[in-house]
Each structure stands twice: as C-alpha cells, then as structure tokens.
Amino acid sequence: MNKNRPKYKQIIDAAVEVIAENGYHSSQVSKIAKKAGVADGTIYLYFKNKEDILVSLFQEKMGQFIEKIEEDIKTKSNAKEKLLAMIKTHYGLLSEDHHLAIVTQLELRQSNKDLRLKINDVLKRYLLVIDHIVEDGKAEGLFHESLDLRLVRQMVFGTLDETVTNWVMNDQKYSLTDQAEEVHELLIHGLTIHAK
Amino acid sequence: MNKNRPKYKQIIDAAVEVIAENGYHSSQVSKIAKKAGVADGTIYLYFKNKEDILVSLFQEKMGQFIEKIEEDIKTKSNAKEKLLAMIKTHYGLLSEDHHLAIVTQLELRQSNKDLRLKINDVLKRYLLVIDHIVEDGKAEGLFHESLDLRLVRQMVFGTLDETVTNWVMNDQKYSLTDQAEEVHELLIHGLTIHAK
Amino acid sequence: MNKNRPKYKQIIDAAVEVIAENGYHSSQVSKIAKKAGVADGTIYLYFKNKEDILVSLFQEKMGQFIEKIEEDIKTKSNAKEKLLAMIKTHYGLLSEDHHLAIVTQLELRQSNKDLRLKINDVLKRYLLVIDHIVEDGKAEGLFHESLDLRLVRQMVFGTLDETVTNWVMNDQKYSLTDQAEEVHELLIHGLTIHAK
Amino acid sequence: MNKNRPKYKQIIDAAVEVIAENGYHSSQVSKIAKKAGVADGTIYLYFKNKEDILVSLFQEKMGQFIEKIEEDIKTKSNAKEKLLAMIKTHYGLLSEDHHLAIVTQLELRQSNKDLRLKINDVLKRYLLVIDHIVEDGKAEGLFHESLDLRLVRQMVFGTLDETVTNWVMNDQKYSLTDQAEEVHELLIHGLTIHAK
DNA sequence: TATGAATGAGACTTCATTCAT
DNA sequence: AATGAATGAAGTCTCATTCAT
Incomplete structure (x- = not known):
C-alpha cells in the first residue's frame, strides 16, 4: 500500500x-x-482497515516527533542538557500542533487493547531515547549507577505524559513550554531541598 | 439508588x-x-444505564482505595514517610486485586469523554491527598517552598500511573510492591546523585 | 374481579x-x-392485564356516556329533537371532562387492532341509539324511508367524532357545544339550500 | 433523500x-x-428512521391520492358534481388498493402523536380540496352562504373516513364504490325529505 | 486507481407481568 | 388483599468493509 x-x-x-x-x-x-x-x-x-489508519497516523507523526527529539539531543553535550532538550522539544512540538496533541493524549487512548499495544510498539523508540540519556548520565557520573532503567523511564515518560494530558484537558490554556525547566528540575532533583 | x-x-x-x-x-x-x-x-x-455501572464501579472502588490510603498516611509523622506509605498502599491494593488493576489501568480508559470526565472527578480526591503531602513537606522544610503544586502532583501521579500500567501490560509478572521504595527514592531525590 | x-x-x-x-x-x-x-x-x-384496564375504562366511561344520552333523548318527542339532544349531550359531556376527551379521541386510538375491536363492541350500543333515532324519524315521516341505516349511522357518528377530534387537537380552544345546532342543521338538511 | x-x-x-x-x-x-x-x-x-418510512409512505400515497382527486374534479362543472367525483375517486382508489386502505384507515392511526401530526399536515391538502368545493357551491348559489367551512369540512371528511374505516373493519366485504351516490345524497340533502 | 451504494451483525434498555412475603 | 423486587423478551440503528462499475 x-x-x-x-x-x-x-x-x-x-x-x-x-x-x-x-x-x-x-x-x-x-x-x-x-x-x-x-x-x-x-x-x-x-x-488495511480503520485501525491501520490510526496506527499509521501514530507511526508517521510519532516518527517525526522522535526524529526531531533525537536531532535536538545530538547537539547537547551532557545528560542533563539532553533531558532538558527532550522535554522542551516534546512540549514544543505538541504545543505547535494542537490537533495532534488532542489526538495522541486523549482520543487515541480510547482505542482497544490491540491498538494500544501497537501504539506502545511505536513508543518504544521514544523510550529508548530516554534510556540512552539515563545511561549517558550514569556514565558521566551525574546519575546514580544503581538507578533502575525501567523505573526511571517510566517516571520520565509518565511525568511528561501526565503534564501534557492535563494541559490538553485544560484546553491548552496555559503555556506548556514555560514549565519545561521546572519539570526538568523536578526530574533531576526530586522533591527535596538540595544544593543547586 | x-x-x-x-x-x-x-x-x-x-x-x-x-x-x-x-x-x-x-x-x-x-x-x-x-x-x-x-x-x-x-x-x-x-x-441508570451502562455508563452508570462503570462510574459507580470507579467511585466505589476508588473510594475505598483513597480511604485506605488516607488511613495509612494518618499514622505517618512526616511527608517523606507519608509519600512512601501512599506509594506502598497504591501498589499494594492494586497488586491484591488483579482484576481491578486491569479495569482501572486499561479498560476504563477506553470509555468515552463523558465517562472519563466523571472518572476524573473521582480522581480529584486522590490528587488532593498528594497535594496535602506536598504541602506538609513544604511546611516541614523538607520540600522546596517554590515547588509548583500542580507539576508535582502530575509528576507523582503520572509516575505511579505509568508504573502500574506498565506492570499490568506486562501481565503483572513482576512485583509491583517491591519497587515502591525505589520509586519513592526517585520522586524524593530525582535522578542525580545526592547524599542520602 | x-x-x-x-x-x-x-x-x-x-x-x-x-x-x-x-x-x-x-x-x-x-x-x-x-x-x-x-x-x-x-x-x-x-x-386481567393492561389492555383490560383500557377496555374497562372505555366500558365504564362510555356506559355512563350512553346512559346520559339515552336519558336525555327520552324526554324528546320527535327524531329531530332527539338528534339535537344527542349531539348536545355528546358535545356537552366531552366538554365537561377534558381528560376523558383526550383519552377517547386521541390516545386510545393508538391502541392495537384487538383493543380497537373491543372498543367498537362498546360503541355498538351508542350506534344503536343513532339507529333508533333514524328509525323514529322514518316512522314519523320526517326522514326518507329509503335511507340506508348503516350509512346514516356512519355519517352521524363520523361527523360527531371528527368534530370532537378536531376540537381536541385544537386544544379545545373553542366551544364545542356552541356548534351543536349548526352540526344538527347540517345533518338534517345537508349542504344545499332548503326551506327551513 | x-x-x-x-x-x-x-x-x-x-x-x-x-x-x-x-x-x-x-x-x-x-x-x-x-x-x-x-x-x-x-x-x-x-x-432517516422508521417513522420517516411511515411519513414518506403517507406523503407519497396520499399525494397521488389527492392528485387523482384534483384531476377528476377539474373535469366537473359544478360543486355538486365535484363532490360526487371526489367521493367516487376517494372510494375508488381505496377499493383498488386493499393494502393501502388497511394501512391508512387502521394501522397508521396507531402511531404516536408526532407521526399523527405529520400525517395531519399531509391531510391538509385534501381538506383544502373539500373547502374549495364548498366555496364553489356557495358561489354557485347551490350551498348556503352561511355554512361554516370548518364544520362542513369535518362532516364531509368525517363521513368519508368513517364509512371507509367501517368497510375495512368489515373486511371490505361489500362494495365501497356502490355507496358513493347515496353518501353524496346524504351530504347534499341531509336526513330529511326534500324535493329532488 | 477510484468510486460509493449496499451490506448485516450486534447490543442497550423498557416495561408488562409474576410471585414470595 | 396487598406489596414491589425481579424478570427477560424484543427491536432500531450504526458503521466498517466490500465489490461491481
């Protein structure tokens, strides 16, 4: 086809x-x-069928999405900056395309389990990007060696996803990109007080 | 009725x-x-109708869920321990009821926007629990005063939700409760190295 | 019962x-x-069942209806006056009971064929009243001997029924009884000009 | 559509x-x-839906019905003949199509109020035909000037409708068209004896 | 390639009636 | 006699997909 x-x-x-x-x-x-x-x-x-439109839609759009993020990250020299670049681009791309934001954050989640499994396949490439950043961070001595890759990945993705979904559900009425730095800060240092 | x-x-x-x-x-x-x-x-x-079964289901189960968490938290003396208790109970309750975990993490998300809005209403009470812990933490001098309540709430909930969903999608084949402490650690201290 | x-x-x-x-x-x-x-x-x-309520309703109410008409007619000395009395009472009784008018003219007609056949049985007694008036009229030399009883009965009943139904459908906003005399005139003399 | x-x-x-x-x-x-x-x-x-089938059915069939009647009337030169033509065509068309007669006289009346209101809309055109005949008759000096148009229309339609309904309920076992002339006579001259 | 008329499976909800108390 | 909770059959309409043109 x-x-x-x-x-x-x-x-x-x-x-x-x-x-x-x-x-x-x-x-x-x-x-x-x-x-x-x-x-x-x-x-x-x-x-092939209706589901195929949706999967293709997700592959096509998410493919571009990930490519952009991969590109932007390449220019950064350490894990911390890479993570910030990822967040900024993630927020930025969805801010630019309101329709796509609605579709990926709200509408496509209503699909059945089969479709969601296929969507997860597409997402794996994005999750790999996160994994690489974390591994870089460990190598740089910035992140703990003992961090569980899976858990970190889920925290980072879960946080980004939840923040975007809330933004969409609130009719995108505040700036998503403006909160990139604080989210980055939260992911890097957590909730507790720390020396900057 | x-x-x-x-x-x-x-x-x-x-x-x-x-x-x-x-x-x-x-x-x-x-x-x-x-x-x-x-x-x-x-x-x-x-x-009243089929949707009402689902909304009631969510209210009933999530109501018990939140009550249990509120109870467990009461026994703890500081925000850090409260957060850990919340995570442990959140993971614990869903680990105990595999069916409920599947329904809340995967199946109920396929519902239409109306039902999802009603579900969000129920969730607000849970989000308030998170908010209170964060406010406690700020009052105790444990968490930064400047933390954005909304962002923290989204990070915490997003992380818990994403970890549970992954666990369910992986057929619940590893222990969810075993990872409570590390998730707690990640939320408290973030990704970077820090003095424990 | x-x-x-x-x-x-x-x-x-x-x-x-x-x-x-x-x-x-x-x-x-x-x-x-x-x-x-x-x-x-x-x-x-x-x-016995729901239909039985409706049939009984019709029997009960229509029974009283016909009794009243029979009574009123008795006091009249000729067919012409009897016919007028019948029309006046028919219109009068329904004017007095708006609920009953709605039920008999509009709502009960939505019933199925079975129920309507039973309703017709009840109506037969009313049709007999018409028949007797016509026969009286023939005996008195007022009406043509050759009039077809069935056709006359249908004209009289059809006219009364249609006028009442229209009155009900127009929300009973004009006086039904006020038109009794002209309807009587129309039935007696038809459309053409005649010596009164 | x-x-x-x-x-x-x-x-x-x-x-x-x-x-x-x-x-x-x-x-x-x-x-x-x-x-x-x-x-x-x-x-x-x-x-559009099931009701739309029934409304369309009535419009389609009643439309043809009225057109035929309008055509037949055109060829007649006075109100009396027009009325007779109308009755004959009315009876004739329903006699020719037994199924349609059952549907319009019995079955469609069981519909709900909404549908009946739509059916009444269609009927209005037929009632206008009656009105025109009566007005013609008045202009010709054949009918009384003082006749109430609404009452006459209801008498004529009520009589035709009732006679057809009875014929259908009696399983159409006698000839409907054979009684056209006597019904015409009744409508024109009423019940009383008169000079022909 | 492209069309779009035709297909037909599938489920929520109502409500007359029953019967254990 | 009286109750009212429980029953369960039954039908409209939508929409993804096909296939003759």
Whole structure:
C-alpha cells in the first residue's frame, strides 16, 4: 500500500483533524474520507482497515516527533542538557500542533487493547531515547549507577505524559513550554531541598 | 439508588470481573447480569444505564482505595514517610486485586469523554491527598517552598500511573510492591546523585 | 374481579388522568398504579392485564356516556329533537371532562387492532341509539324511508367524532357545544339550500 | 433523500404490504427490508428512521391520492358534481388498493402523536380540496352562504373516513364504490325529505 | 486507481407481568 | 388483599468493509 502517494498523507492528516474535532468515537471512516476528499473505498487502497489508519497516523507523526527529539539531543553535550532538550522539544512540538496533541493524549487512548499495544510498539523508540540519556548520565557520573532503567523511564515518560494530558484537558490554556525547566528540575532533583 | 442492597455490590463486582476478562468493548450488560446472577432488567433497578455501572464501579472502588490510603498516611509523622506509605498502599491494593488493576489501568480508559470526565472527578480526591503531602513537606522544610503544586502532583501521579500500567501490560509478572521504595527514592531525590 | 371495590374505580380514574397527561405510549402500568395509590401488583387483582384496564375504562366511561344520552333523548318527542339532544349531550359531556376527551379521541386510538375491536363492541350500543333515532324519524315521516341505516349511522357518528377530534387537537380552544345546532342543521338538511 | 431511486419506492411498497399483513406494531424494519429485498441498513440510506418510512409512505400515497382527486374534479362543472367525483375517486382508489386502505384507515392511526401530526399536515391538502368545493357551491348559489367551512369540512371528511374505516373493519366485504351516490345524497340533502 | 451504494451483525434498555412475603 | 423486587423478551440503528462499475 503505496505510502509515497500524496493521498496517503492526505488521509492521515484528515484523520488527525477529524478525530481532534469529533472525538475518537465519532470519527467514522466516511468522515475521514470526506475530509480527505476521497471516496470511502479509496481509504482501503491505502490502509488495511480503520485501525491501520490510526496506527499509521501514530507511526508517521510519532516518527517525526522522535526524529526531531533525537536531532535536538545530538547537539547537547551532557545528560542533563539532553533531558532538558527532550522535554522542551516534546512540549514544543505538541504545543505547535494542537490537533495532534488532542489526538495522541486523549482520543487515541480510547482505542482497544490491540491498538494500544501497537501504539506502545511505536513508543518504544521514544523510550529508548530516554534510556540512552539515563545511561549517558550514569556514565558521566551525574546519575546514580544503581538507578533502575525501567523505573526511571517510566517516571520520565509518565511525568511528561501526565503534564501534557492535563494541559490538553485544560484546553491548552496555559503555556506548556514555560514549565519545561521546572519539570526538568523536578526530574533531576526530586522533591527535596538540595544544593543547586 | 439502593446502594445498600447486596445486589448493588454484586453487580459492581461482576462488572469488574467481566470487564477484566473480556475487555471493555466486549462487556455487554447481559454478560454482567449473568455473572452477577441476576436478570438483565435487574441491572436497571440499581443503575441508570451502562455508563452508570462503570462510574459507580470507579467511585466505589476508588473510594475505598483513597480511604485506605488516607488511613495509612494518618499514622505517618512526616511527608517523606507519608509519600512512601501512599506509594506502598497504591501498589499494594492494586497488586491484591488483579482484576481491578486491569479495569482501572486499561479498560476504563477506553470509555468515552463523558465517562472519563466523571472518572476524573473521582480522581480529584486522590490528587488532593498528594497535594496535602506536598504541602506538609513544604511546611516541614523538607520540600522546596517554590515547588509548583500542580507539576508535582502530575509528576507523582503520572509516575505511579505509568508504573502500574506498565506492570499490568506486562501481565503483572513482576512485583509491583517491591519497587515502591525505589520509586519513592526517585520522586524524593530525582535522578542525580545526592547524599542520602 | 371485584368491580365494586373502591380501588377498581380508583385505578380507572388514575388511568384516564395518566393517559391524558402522558399520552398512551408513556402510560406504564407502574405510573397508573402510583397515581392510583396502589402497588403495581394490586392492579392485577382488579384487571386481567393492561389492555383490560383500557377496555374497562372505555366500558365504564362510555356506559355512563350512553346512559346520559339515552336519558336525555327520552324526554324528546320527535327524531329531530332527539338528534339535537344527542349531539348536545355528546358535545356537552366531552366538554365537561377534558381528560376523558383526550383519552377517547386521541390516545386510545393508538391502541392495537384487538383493543380497537373491543372498543367498537362498546360503541355498538351508542350506534344503536343513532339507529333508533333514524328509525323514529322514518316512522314519523320526517326522514326518507329509503335511507340506508348503516350509512346514516356512519355519517352521524363520523361527523360527531371528527368534530370532537378536531376540537381536541385544537386544544379545545373553542366551544364545542356552541356548534351543536349548526352540526344538527347540517345533518338534517345537508349542504344545499332548503326551506327551513 | 434519493427519492428518484427505484429502491425508495420499493421500500415504501414493501412497508405498505408488511404493515397491512402484520399490523403496525409487528412491522419491524427487518421485515420491511426483507420484503423489499434489501439489507436492513439500506433502509437507512433512503429514510432517516422508521417513522420517516411511515411519513414518506403517507406523503407519497396520499399525494397521488389527492392528485387523482384534483384531476377528476377539474373535469366537473359544478360543486355538486365535484363532490360526487371526489367521493367516487376517494372510494375508488381505496377499493383498488386493499393494502393501502388497511394501512391508512387502521394501522397508521396507531402511531404516536408526532407521526399523527405529520400525517395531519399531509391531510391538509385534501381538506383544502373539500373547502374549495364548498366555496364553489356557495358561489354557485347551490350551498348556503352561511355554512361554516370548518364544520362542513369535518362532516364531509368525517363521513368519508368513517364509512371507509367501517368497510375495512368489515373486511371490505361489500362494495365501497356502490355507496358513493347515496353518501353524496346524504351530504347534499341531509336526513330529511326534500324535493329532488 | 477510484468510486460509493449496499451490506448485516450486534447490543442497550423498557416495561408488562409474576410471585414470595 | 396487598406489596414491589425481579424478570427477560424484543427491536432500531450504526458503521466498517466490500465489490461491481
């Protein structure tokens, strides 16, 4: 199924818009087709089924998302700065694309377990980025050697995800990017008082 | 309606089981009724509609959940210990009830926006518990006065939620309670090296 | 089933009220029971089933209706006056009981064919009254001997019924009784110009 | 929607048959679809919902009905003949289509108030035809100037409707058209003896 | 490639009636 | 006689997917 054809991207972008505007359960294939300017049947020339649209949407968008983050991190010299860059880019990209933020944080979570497992597969690459930063930090002597990689990864991702979700649920009415530094600080030093 | 009748609890418990075993979208009212040992129509003597079963389920279970946590915290004398108690009880209660863990972490998230909003209402009480601990910590001079309550709350809840969800998605095959102390440590001190 | 008990009438009157206020399809047995001040199950001590309430309602009310008309007619000395008396009483009784008018003209017509057949049985006695008037008129030399009894009966009843139904559907906002004389005139002399 | 497609008419005709044969309350959408030779879902490509089938049925059939009557009347030169033509066509058309007669006289009356209001809208056009005839009759000096248009309309329609309903309820076992002239006579001259 | 009319499975909820008390 | 909690059958409509053109 020809991923290079313009209609492929057309349909995915239509899906983001339709889902953001109507919500997951009111986003029928026919609505997506209409927004994309193609016939219902045409969807099935590019996607195996409805779930495939959503998985592809997530792969496509999250792929770009991760690439951007990987790029931005490369320019940083230590784990602390890399973590800050990751947070800033994570917040920044979602701030720039409100529709995508709604879709990934709220709507796509309503999907069934199968779809969520596939989404998790896509997310693994992002989690690897976190893992690398932590490993770097350990190597640099900045982070404890004994940190459990899995737990740290879950804390970092859980925190970012929860902050973004709350921001979306509050209608994105405050600045997400403005809180990047404090979140970074919290993750690095935790709740207790410490020497800066 | 009739919350004191045994059938009310019977139906809620049946709902947890059925949803955990079949998934949200395959949990028909008739299946729940059968498991509860009542007629389909009986469900509607105790619940307004299907969504009401789920909201009530969440209220009932999460209510007990929060009560237990509030009780456990009362016995602790400082914010740090309170936080640890909260984590241990949070992990402990979900470890004890595998079905409930599946339902709250995975299945109930597939519900529509309306139901999710009602669920969020119930969660607010839990978030308040976190807030109180953080305020205590500030008063004790243990936590920074400048900590943003909202961000901390989101970090703590996001971390707990993400760790539990991963545990559930990995078929609960490792011990959740065993990681309570390290998660506590991470939240308290963050990623960097520090004097214990 | 004990028609002499006070609850029998209580339930029938409750049924009239409930149906007039809620419409045929929103008049559940439980609503009628509540209005009558008895338990749902009690209804079934006095009536075989729901349809039996409605048939009984019609029999009871229509019985009184016809008795009144028969009485009023007795006092009149010729067919023309009898017809006028019948129309006046028909209109008068329904004008006095708005609830009953709504129930008989609109709501009870929504019942199924079975119930309507039973209702027709009750109506036969009323149709006989019409028949007798026509026969009287023929004997008096006032009406044509050749008039088809069935057709005349249908014209008279059809006209009365249609006028009352329209009056009810127009929210009873004009006087029904005021038009008795003109309707009588129309039935007696038809549409064409004639010597009075 | 799509009123020109053959399936639109197919479904309406199937609905008439199914309702005539099974009665209003036993006419499930699936039964109509089966009789029409289409899938259940196809119904909803042509009709908004089940009620819409019935309203459309009535509009379609009653529209043709009225058109025929209007045509027939045009050829007549005075009100008396027009009235006779109307009665004959009214009786004639329903005699020709027994299924339709059952549906319009008995089954559709069991519908709820909403549907009946919509049906009344359609009927208004027919009532206008009656009104025009009466006005013509007045202009010709045939009918009394003082006749109340509303009452006359109700007498004429009430009489026709009642005679047809009785014919249908008696299983259409006598000739409806044969009584057209006498009904006409009754409406024109009433019950009393008069010079022809 | 593209179309879009047609398909048909699947579930929530109501409410007349029963029967143990 | 009276209660009222419990029963369970039954039907409309949606929407992902197909396939003839």
